[in-house]
Amino acid sequence: MSVSSFHQFDEKQIPSDHDRIPPPSHRHAAPSAPWPWVDIEDEVDPVQLECPLPPIPPPCDHKTCGGCWTGYPQSLFPNWTPRQVEKSKIRSAVTDYRRDIPCKIYHVDVGEDGFFRDAGVALADESNKSEIWDRIIHSTVHQDDLRIRALFIENMSGPILQMLGTRHNIEPFFFSSSLNWIPSRFQEEIREGQGDHITVTLTFLRSITAGSAISLDAYASSETLAMREKSSVATHLLDTQAPLDLRSSGCRLVLDLLSVHLIRRRHGSTIISFHPSLNLPTTTAPYLHQRIRFAGQSVYWQNIFRKYEDPTFVLLVFIWHAIYAWDESLENLYIHICDLESRVIHTSEMGLTQELHIIRAHHLHYSSLLDNFRKTVEFVRDTLNPALESLSEEDRTESKLVMKRETHTLLSEIExxxxxxxxxxxxxxNVMNLVFSSVNIDDSKRMQKMTESSVRDSAAMKQIAYLTMIFLPASFVANIFSMNVDKIAPDTKGTIPHFIIAAILLSLATTWIIITFQSKYIFPEKASFWTRLGWPILMLRRAFGQDPYAKQSQDLTLEHLAK
Incomplete structure (x- = not known):
């Protein structure tokens, strides 16, 4: 079987909510939190609260217990009540795994000579639980030439989760953080001069070809998915946990998970690499297994592995995988941003502005991921291996200096x-400002055209006015000679005084009606229509200093000034 960096997908397949990357609940990331997976409004289990048994069970030799792994995690961590195990998704991982697909455990052994060897693949299914349990118990026993054994778990089943957790006394936080994609880093079970456990879980960014990732909208139809493949980023929901399409480079930026639990010992250390079983393009166990083996061929790293016994150096190789993924992703994102810049120069579509806003939202999310990445490397640098205390002072100092140098290189890359x-x-x-500037320039051009059109219309109106003025005297004379008065038309009974009286009365009536409807500046706002008809009387009274609304006007003025 060829090794692939991502799961294979049917593009017509619709993912369920189970396959969505959940927003991380950071409060449930590490054992330092005294109430694992108990939120503020959750009730404490009264049965566990009144339990008379000690919080820490006695250790088990795994020989006469008859399979104590079946009770994990409560068998080793009684404070993890059934409700908490259910809420952390460990219960569903233990009981609802796919029994038709075997769990594959890829092995890499690092000998005392620092050389990496492929130790084969173990297949675990429902028929060989006892055999696998016996193999896990004796995985690093009586192998003096074995320094580190790395396990890469593909399609982790419930029994394998319980067996590994029981055999290595792993805090359930490792599995809950991995199942819920919660960035975490913590040290546990510290034994001076013997070793400890450290857990590193981080989310990183990686770039894949656009056809290999699926939409994370659990309610989309196949037609919608097909349309989204042809649409721009601007048509997608603003979800920073979802993939980011880079149409210019034919890539898609997706979130990936690196989850490693390292049991550090003087001899026989163990590394457990957890790989999600979600229907998402995450790094697979065979892919990372191959990469770690190939890193063992590096001359630079082989010199370190041969000389220094600290298994933490192998953990640094895992972290380098995330560095590579980040660098490739930002390269492709840079190409896409350059393409957007060139498109903005030639066009000013609003869709580009929306796409830029979505990319910036993802950018802010990437900033927090990189900050968490930096803290993880600093944690690895500062969390010294207690097993090194058994070395000589010179070897211990030299190992610490090399660890500091390599973590400094990682921190420089993250910076x-x-x-x-x-x-x-x-x-x-800058591109967004260019878009807004282009839109403003286009608006200015349109306003300029409207102004020029208004000027042309104004010139035409002036010409019409001039023509009207030319014909106005002739029209006035024609109207005079068409009057039915006895001085012009002797056969009529109308006279010029009649005309003057009628014209004056009609002019006064027109003026009276117009001022009545425009009398809001004379009367108060709530005055009735019949009151407004009496505006001539009001004007006469004001002329004699008898304004009935004077006091009301003063009160309104004072209220306006007070505001």
């Missing part, structure tokens, strides 16, 4: 990635 992201964010701002 470079963050600066690259910051530079891209500034370019996005």
């Amino acid at each position: 470079r990635l963050n600066k690259t992201r910051d530079m891209q964010d500034k370019r996005l701002k």
Whole structure:
């Protein structure tokens, strides 16, 4: 079977809510939180609260217990009540796994000579639980030439989760953080001079070809998915947990998970790499298994592995996988931003503005992921291996210096990635400003055209006015000679005084009616129509200083000034 960096998908398949990347609940990330998966409004289990048994059960030798792994996690961690196990998704992982697909455990052994060897693949199904349990119990026993054994779990089943957790006394927080994609980093079970456990779970960004990822909308139809493949980013919902399409480069930026539990010992250390079983394009167990083996062929790293016994150096190789993924993703994102810049120069579509806003929202999310990445590397650097205390002072000091050097290199890479992201964010701002400037320029051009059109219309109106003025005297004379008065038409009974009286009366009536409807500046706002008809009387009274509304006007003025 060929190794693939992502799961294979049917593009017509519709994912369920189970396959969505949930927003991380950081309060449930580490054992330091005293109430695992108990929220503020949740009730504490009264049965567990009154339990007379000690909180820490006695250790088990796994020889005469008859399969104590079946009670994990409550058998080792009684404070994880059934309700908490259910809420953390560990219960569903233990009981609702796919029994038709075997769980595959890929092994890599690192010998005392620092050489990486492929230790084969173990298949675990419903028929060989006892055999697998016996193999896990004796996985690192009586192998003096074995320094580290790395396990890469594909399609983790419930029994394998319980067996590994029981055999290595793993805090359930490792599995709950992995199942819920919660970034976490913590140290546990510290034994001076012997070793400890450290857990590193982080979400990172990776780039894949657009056809290999699926939409994370659990309610979309196949037609909608097909339409989304042809649409731009601007038509998608603003969900920073969802993939980001980069149509210019034919790529899609998706979130991936690196979840590693390292049991550090003087001899026989164990690394457990958890790989999600979701129908999402995450890094698979065979892919990372192959990459870690190939890193063992590196001359640079082989010199480190041969000389220093600290298994934490192998953990750094896992972290380098996330560095590579981040760098490739930001490269493709940079190409897409450059393409957007060129498109904005030639067009000013509003869809581009929406797409830029969505990319910036993802950019802000990437900033928090990189910050969490930096904290993870600092945690690995500062969490010294207690097993090194058995080494000589010189070897211990030299190992610490090399660890500091390698983590410094990782931190420098993360800082470079963050600066690259910051530079891209500034370019996005510049592109957005360019879009708004282009829109403003287009608006200004349209306003200029409207102004020019208004000027032309005004010139035409002036010409009409001039023509009217030319014919106005002739029209006035024609109207005079068409009057039915005895001085012009002797056969009529009308006279010029009749005409003057009629004209004056009609003019007064017209003026009276117009002022009545426009009398809001004379009367108060709530005056009736019949009151407004008496405006001539009001004007005469005001002329003699008898304004009945004077006091009301003063009160309104004072109220306006008070406001």
